[in-house]
Amino acid sequence: xxxxxxxTSADGLRALADEELMQLVRRSDHKAFEIIAERHSGAAxxxxxxxxxxxxxxxxxVQESLLSLWRSNTRYERARGSVRxxxxxxxxxxxxxxLRRGSVHSKRRASDEGIEERFEAKERTDVEVAxxxxxxxxxxxxxxxxxxxxxxxxxxxxxxxxxxEIASMLDTPIGTxxxxxxxxxxxxxxxxxxxxxxx
Amino acid sequence: xxxxxxxxxxxxxxxxWVLGALPEADAVRFAAHLETCDACAREVAExxxxxxxxxxxxxxxxxxxxxKDRVMAVVRREAQLLEAAGTGADRPARAHDRGTRNRGxxxxxxxxxxxxxxxxxxxxxxxxxxxxxxxxGGGGASSAPPRTLAASAPPRTLAAVSNGEARGMLIxxxxxxxxxxxALSAPSRxxxxxxxxxxxxxxxxxxxxxxxxxxxRGAVALRxxxxxxxxxxxxEEPEGGSPIPSTEPLMRVALS
Numbered sequence: 001x002x003x004x005x006x007x008t009s010a011d012g013l014r015a016l017a018d019e020e021l022m023q024l025v026r027r028s029d030h031k032a033f034e035i036i037a038e039r040h041s042g043a044a045x046x047x048x049x050x051x052x053x054x055x056x057x058x059x060x061x062v063q064e065s066l067l068s069l070w071r072s073n074t075r076y077e078r079a080r081g082s083v084r085x086x087x088x089x090x091x092x093x094x095x096x097x098x099l100r101r102g103s104v105h106s107k108r109r110a111s112d113e114g115i116e117e118r119f120e121a122k123e124r125t126d127v128e129v130a131x132x133x134x135x136x137x138x139x140x141x142x143x144x145x146x147x148x149x150x151x152x153x154x155x156x157x158x159x160x161x162x163x164x165e166i167a168s169m170l171d172t173p174i175g176t177x178x179x180x181x182x183x184x185x186x187x188x189x190x191x192x193x194x195x196x197x198x199x
Numbered sequence: 200x201x202x203x204x205x206x207x208x209x210x211x212x213x214x215x216w217v218l219g220a221l222p223e224a225d226a227v228r229f230a231a232h233l234e235t236c237d238a239c240a241r242e243v244a245e246x247x248x249x250x251x252x253x254x255x256x257x258x259x260x261x262x263x264x265x266x267k268d269r270v271m272a273v274v275r276r277e278a279q280l281l282e283a284a285g286t287g288a289d290r291p292a293r294a295h296d297r298g299t300r301n302r303g304x305x306x307x308x309x310x311x312x313x314x315x316x317x318x319x320x321x322x323x324x325x326x327x328x329x330x331x332x333x334x335x336g337g338g339g340a341s342s343a344p345p346r347t348l349a350a351s352a353p354p355r356t357l358a359a360v361s362n363g364e365a366r367g368m369l370i371x372x373x374x375x376x377x378x379x380x381x382a383l384s385a386p387s388r389x390x391x392x393x394x395x396x397x398x399x400x401x402x403x404x405x406x407x408x409x410x411x412x413x414x415x416r417g418a419v420a421l422r423x424x425x426x427x428x429x430x431x432x433x434x435e436e437p438e439g440g441s442p443i444p445s446t447e448p449l450m451r452v453a454l455s
Contacts, residue, residue, distance in 0.1 A: 028422065030278040034271055042261055043254060050257035059266045064410070066270050070277070071408055072420035081251060088254045096219055097413040128259075135255040142256060156220035157253050163215045164222055181214030188249040 018083035022076045025069070033070050040084050041066065043131075044091045051095040051158050061098055065090045092157070099160035141191035149184030152177050205238045213239060217246045223414065276439040280405050281422060283442060365415070367450050369431055376425045378433070379418045380450070383411050386435050393436040394419055395444060396428045403432055408440045428454050 013021065013035055024032035041062060048058035048065075068090060069076075076086050142150055155161050155169070163181070167174040209232045215221045216229050233240050365383040369376060378394055386392055391410050395403035409419035425431060433450040 028278055028281050030271070030274050033274055034267075037267060037270060041267060042259060045262035045266070046257045046259045047254040049260055055263070059262055062262060062266060063270055067273060068409075070274050072422075075420060085251045088251075092219060092254070094412075101413055131255065132259070134252075135259075138252045138255045141252075153218065153253075156215065156218040157250065158257075161220065162222045163220045166220070175211065178211045178215050181218055181220065182211070182246070183214075185214050185217060185246040185249045188252075189245055192249060192252055 019076075019078060022083055026072060026075075030070075036069070036083065036087075037066050040087050043084060044087055047088055047091050048095050051092070051160060052098055057098055058095075061091060061094045065094045068094075096160040138192065141188055144191065145184050145187055149180045149187070152180045153184045153188075156181060205242070207236065207239070209236070209239060210242070213242050214246060217243055217250050273439045277408060280440050280442055365449070367433070367452075369425075369452050371425060376421045376431075377418060378409075378421060378431065380411065380416065380433075382415045383417060383449075384415060385411055389438050390435050391438055391440065392417065392419075392449070393434050393440050393444070394421055395432040395434065395448075396421065396423050396425055397430045397432060398428050402443055403430075405440055405442065406431070408436070425454060430454055 010031070013024075013032055016024075016032075016035075018036065018039065021032040021036050025036060044062045044065060045058055048061040049055065052058045052061060065087065069087065076083060080086050080089075142153075145153070151170070152163075152166055155166050156163070161169070163174055163177045166172075167177045170177070209229055212221060212225060212229050216226065221229060233243065365380060367378060367380040367383075369378050380392075383392070391408045393408045394406045396406045397403035404423060406421040406423050407419040409417045411417035421431070431452045431454065432444065432448040434444045434446045434448050436445060
């Protein structure tokens with residue numbers, strides 16, 4: 001009983017790993033959920049903003065995603081990866097839904113130029129510094145991709161376009177677009193983990 | 200990496216699937232194929248490692264402080280409702296209440312269930328295990344196949360009401376139940392769909408809230424067991440949910 005009290009106190013909750021907090025969230029513990037939201041809303045918002053292009057839409061997407069998580073509409077499974085990866089997957093899907101509703105298509109970005117100049121998040125902790133380092137690594141891996149592979153991956157993942165739409169935009173056969181996606185991701189996978197130790 | 204470059208009629212779609220770039224119909228077919236093709240499943244898992252890193256490319260920006268406030272306002276309200284529901288909201292109505300109970304719409308439905316079913320144009324749907332995607336999971340998972348709770352528990356049928364096109368499936372497992380819907384129109388602005396579990400003659404207890412995506416798909420894991428319950432209902436309620444249903448059920452499934 002004493003151990004449970006320690007776990008559910010504010011400090012006790014903050015000391016828990018995401019996976020343990022998610023078990024509490026599943027039992028409708030809103031304090032555990034609040035900590036999950038605090039930890040991951042920044043990354044969630046960054047992705048949503050990158051895709052949707054407006055703060056209001058990005059916040060709507062993040063709100064829908066977090067509420068979906070709270071309501072257990074989509075259930076976390078450890079086999080799927082970290083809690084953050086899972087949350088960002090939800091955000092990605094919700095952002096695609098928002099984009100495909102059509103209202104924000106005109107505001108989609110092909111790149112995130114300019115965002116950093118305006119509202120860049122502050123580096124706060126060692127964890128955030130480590131994430132920035134990891135981000136640089138991923139950007140470097142993306143930059144060595146052939147431009148045509150980089151382009152289709154960016155249009156698909158961040159633009160939310162289907163392969164059919166991309167093929168039309170680039171005046172390229174659908175099969176070529178699919179091939180570029182597959183090859184580009186395979187190269188990115190190799191660049192990120194040459195030894196194949198992750199996943 | 201093993202099996203990259205394997206060829207079958209669906210292998211060309213692997214990259215697009217992981218990126219979420221398959222059109223809906225293609226995604227449904229690919230999802231079904233993944234259930235039976237280990238080689239494609241392995242490659243999906245490999246490429247998903249790359250996709251999971253892509254969000255890091257986004258410039259890190261902070262949302263407004265109000266975002267968390269809005270989310271937590273809804274969450275706290277729903278948590279309060281769920282906590283209140285756990286303290287006896289499912290007890291049968293007392294004898295002196297039965298004759299005079301006037302619960303508005305809910306009272307009408309509770310007293311005329313057969314009439315409500317007839318007027319609503321019931322459509323029985325056989326449970327199918329594929330094709331209904333819910334926006335969740337990783338790359339491509341906006342079209343991911345539905346996840347059943349327990350392979351040994353066959354899905355139950357739902358009676359769909361409202362416009363006759365909405366369909367639903369209640370999947371019951373050993374310990375919990377999940378409701379999946381499709382072709383359900385979005386709730387009105389500021390509203391959500393709420394699931395209820397009804398036992399005995401009492402009021403139903405709130406069991407979760409959900410909304411639907413662009414294609415009318417939604418899912419919710421029911422909070423509370425359906426063991427011994429009479430029926431599961433879906434109504435449209437204000438954001439955050441309600442302590443008792445305030446509208447006619449859009450969907451209803453009898454469990455006993």
